[in-house]
């Protein structure tokens with residue numbers, strides 16, 4: 001927020017206006033709330049209640065969108081919140097960061113008829129923000145406490161969603177995470193300008209008040225084996241995400257100035273959270289004043305280019321080896337980045353990073369074209385002879401995607417079966433892994449995906465675990 005805006009916001013709520021000394025001055029929060037209120041209701045009223053809810057079908061959670069839009073339009077917000085939160089454990093987060101253009105909003109009938117989508121995500125965010133403000137979001141108080149416990153490895157959206165569902169059912173839940181803060185990529189991956197970290201922290205506090213225990217700085221593999229956790233709990237859920245960054249394979253890939261996307265984004269997020277980050281202060285993970293080249297075409301690449309713009313980079317260029325149409329990232333994010341001044345070099349791939357171990361000195365780029373389809377059915381990029389060109393670069397950010405870490409090795413669990421991609425092999429109905437009583441959810445099952453899918457999986461795994469544990473002998477430790 002700009003300094004001018006901050007001054008405006010911090011004005012005394014009770015200061016009388018000059019024109020009318022008896023009247024209380026409305027503060028920025030109040031004015032903004034009224035604006036958001038009117039905007040959300042106007043958007044909700046645009047829903048035609050078409051009766052063919054493609055939006056709902058294209059929401060991975062199957063959110064009852066037409067119903068909550070109708071309730072908002074009728075100013076029945078508490079009921080809208082009840083409907084919206086029945087299928088989603090963090091609607092205010094999905095409302096902010098789902099790629100709606102590829103999901104609910106992309107299939108809105110009004111959008112399809114060329115009149116611009118109902119802004120479903122924004123209304124969803126508005127409903128839950130109002131619920132937090134009015135105190136409608138209450139800690140979970142299960143009707144019956146159960147003695148059985150579930151250990152969850154990973155406090156990202158999959159683990160958090162599962163934990164809430166399991167608490168609702170009365171199970172004792174302990175979440176272990178290797179980081180000092182909870183939220184997974186919500187806190188250290190996704191940049192602050194897309195998702196304010198206080199929004200994530202509020203969810204963690206809500207779970208703590210609901211009786212979920214968090215064990216931070218606990219790295220499963222280092223601090224305990226999977227077998228040890230399995231012995232301690234009646235069931236275990238693995239929700240560890242995917243963190244092994246794909247590397248750059250060209251000469252100079254190890255030069256100074258070449259950094260991994262997640263290191264770069266984590267440094268930026270930590271700085272935003274007030275942590276001291278030596279690599280940020282030294283400039284190693286800071287784009288200020290630099291010519292930045294980001295390699296990759298997914299959402300992570302978009303987050304890197306937009307973060308670099310905000311850090312005051314001299315120039316920001318994104319290299320993607322296919323064309324715009326084939327870019328995996330959200331079209332909306334790409335358009336936002338373009339508006340912010342990012343240059344896109346489509347059909348361009350790194351050929352060599354110039355410089356040495358002490359200093360990056362630019363990048364040589366190969367021009368590509370799309371050739372015949374490869375095994376995946378997508379047209380493979382092929383280098384164009386004589387199409388090379390050079391770009392200035394002091395900072396080269398690798399955003400080439402993520403793969404799973406070697407879980408059987410890391411967890412000391414050779415019986416844990418993985419797929420050819422290294423993701424955990426699970427029963428598609430129950431999400432149970434090859435080890436009985438050990439389940440998995442989120443990116444570690446799907447590969448790098450989306451927050452909304454992690455929530456879907458977390459809820460599904462929780463239901464399967466609860467079903468299994470309820471069916472086994474149990475001793476209630478309290479009843480209401």
Ligand SMILES: Cc1cc2nc3c(=O)[nH]c(=O)nc-3n(C[C@H](O)[C@H](O)[C@H](O)COP(=O)(O)OP(=O)(O)OC[C@H]3O[C@@H](n4cnc5c(N)ncnc54)[C@H](O)[C@@H]3O)c2cc1C
Pocket residue numbers: 097098099153154155156157158159176177178179182183184185186189190191194218219220221239240241242265299300303441442443444448449450451452454
């Ligand atoms: C930069 C970036 C931007 C993204 N932007 C978006 C977006 O805008 N919208 C969207 O929908 N999706 C986005 N995604 C994808 C989304 O963040 C993921 O799909 C989602 O977070 C996956 O959730 P998860 O719970 O499976 O894993 P994660 O969020 O990765 O959480 C896994 C947790 O497990 C912990 N963990 C891992 N190993 C261990 C261990 N051995 N012991 C203990 N703890 C462990 C980690 O510390 C982490 O907290 C983005 C991803 C990235 C990288």
Ligand code: SF4
Pocket residue numbers: 058059060061062063065088094095098100103104105120121124452
């Ligand atoms: S969860 Fe995502 S896809 Fe579903 S309604 Fe909300 S914003 Fe749309």
